[in-house]
Amino acid sequence: MAEGKLYEAALINDAATLHRLLEKDPLLLERVSCTCSNKTPLHVATMKGNLRFVQEILNRNLELAEVLDSQRSSPLHIASAKGYLDIAKILISAAPDMCLSRDFGGKNPLHLAAIKGHVRVLAELVRLCPLAAREKVDGGQTVLHLCVKYDRLECLRILVPVLNEEIVNAKDTDGETIMHMAIRDKQVEIIKYLVETGKINMNAQNSEGQTILDILDETSKDATNSDIRKILQPSLWKSRGPRTQPVKWLTKKRDSIMVVAILIATMAFQAGVSPPGGLWQENLTEDSKGNPVPNPHYAGESVMSYRHPKYFRNFIRVNTVAFVSSLSIILLLISGLPFKRRFFMWFLMVTMWLTVTSIAVTYGFAILVTTPKKYKQSLSHVVETAIFVWCCVMGILLLGNTVRLIDKWLRRKGIVIRPLERFRNSAEVRVKHGENGSQESV
Structure with missing residues (x-):
């Protein structure tokens, strides 16, 4: 009661x-x-x-x-x-x-x-x-996810300034950040505010590998899409501009590249002072009767230069290229050049291509010289084919990167080459289709 x-x-x-x-x-x-x-x-x-x-x-x-x-x-x-x-x-x-x-x-x-x-x-x-x-609530969502889900902009204005970037960029069980959710729901005001805070990781990917731009491309095309792109464009360029990822990669791999360059330089030096087949150990200018020999040699000279003069000349050329280019890589890495500039990244890439290709060709000549005659014909065909294919692949990569460099330079000058533009768009479409196909197969 x-x-x-x-x-x-x-x-x-x-x-x-x-x-x-x-x-x-x-x-x-x-x-x-x-x-x-x-x-x-x-x-x-x-x-x-x-x-x-x-x-x-x-x-x-x-x-x-x-x-x-x-x-x-x-x-x-x-x-x-x-x-x-x-x-x-x-x-x-x-x-x-x-x-x-x-x-x-x-x-x-x-x-x-x-x-x-x-x-x-x-x-x-x-x-x-x-x-x-x-x-976090069930589903791994933070209070910020809930604010976006229920369109609570004023609540975001209270929370985002007092939370660190780790919480602001936290992901739910689907790997989506609050920016992924806002883009998917086309919440323009929330997107604008989040961009202004400067705390958002604009390159974050969800569990399917989608960035915020990928999600925006999936949504229905209307005027809101254009407004969102205008909001995102400055921050996307600032956060992941065209030079960011290569520079980060180079910074992380700098020591490894240095070790490889030093190793190749050591190999090229050793091959130069001690070529395949070894060196003559004594002078030979006369025969046993004291008559001059038609092809005399002296101690310390390369045996290969007498037995395979054509191979020897090419061997020395490519080995010297490998040695000099590997030294150039070492100098480039320790010189403090501004690798944020595309030209220097391109120059480093060309030098690395020359180094690796030259040492590969040097290996091919060394194998051909030291192989017995009965195996030489079949083996030489295999080595020549492998080196040719390698040079073709590396040449295509070099050409592609050179074209991209020139295209970027022309675009900065305000010049757009239509064939390159069409090629880029078709390449992006193929990449997207390939990613979608792989995701569906999984």
Whole structure:
């Protein structure tokens, strides 16, 4: 009977009735908190926004602030979802740990405030318990994902400035950031704000390898797409401009490239001073009768130069190219040249191509010279074919990169060559189709 009157008083904010009931039964609130299987009077008073009744209950029994209902919701969950700032402040002071409590949906009070768009409650919760903003709901979504999902721009304005970039760029279980979600839903104002913050990783990929531009290309084409592209363009160019990725790769691989260049230089030097077939160990200018020989040689000279003069000349040429180009790579890497410029990246690539190709050709000549005659004909055909194919492949790559360099230079000058433009577009289409096909096959 008393419990029923207590709930009725909670509904109508009747603090006087609460006082009378507690005078008759001082343990009434304790008994309710232990026996209640659903919502306590504090839950009811909070749902109705009855601030005075909430204060009176908490003055008598603070433990009720920690009692959960059948949905595992605390009174603070309800106050946050309803947007009752004053009640939320009282409940937080009574039970601060409830800021991190999760209901059956995996949401804490801060999540609910963000979903409902209650900015003042959200700001108070973040101020008093910033750890709550790091918690994720089911599906791996952060409170920022919820703000984007429910189009709560003002809530984002509260949260993004106080959270670090790791949280702002956090991904859900599908690998999508808040920018992926905003692009997919074409939320122009949210996209504009996120770009302005400067905290967004514009190159982030979801679990399917899609960037924000890939998702934008998938959406229906309308005027909103153009507006979004205009918003994204400056930040995309700044964050991933055409020079960023090669420079990052070169920075990471610099030491490895240096080691390879030193190794090739050592191999080329050794092959130069000690060519295949070895060196003559003694002079031979006369025969046993003292007559001059038709083809004399001296100690320290290459045997290969006498037995295979044609091969020897070509061997020395390509070996010298390998040696000089590998030394050039070493100098380029330690000279501090501005590799952010495309020309220097192209020059380094050409030098590496010469180095690797030259050492490969040097190997081919060495094998041909040291191979017995009975195997030489068949082996020479294999070696020549392999070297020819290698040079063709490397030549195509070199030509392609050279054309790209020239095209970029012309585009900066405002000159667009239509055949190159069509080639680029068709190449991008083929790449996209290839990626889509591989994803479907998986």
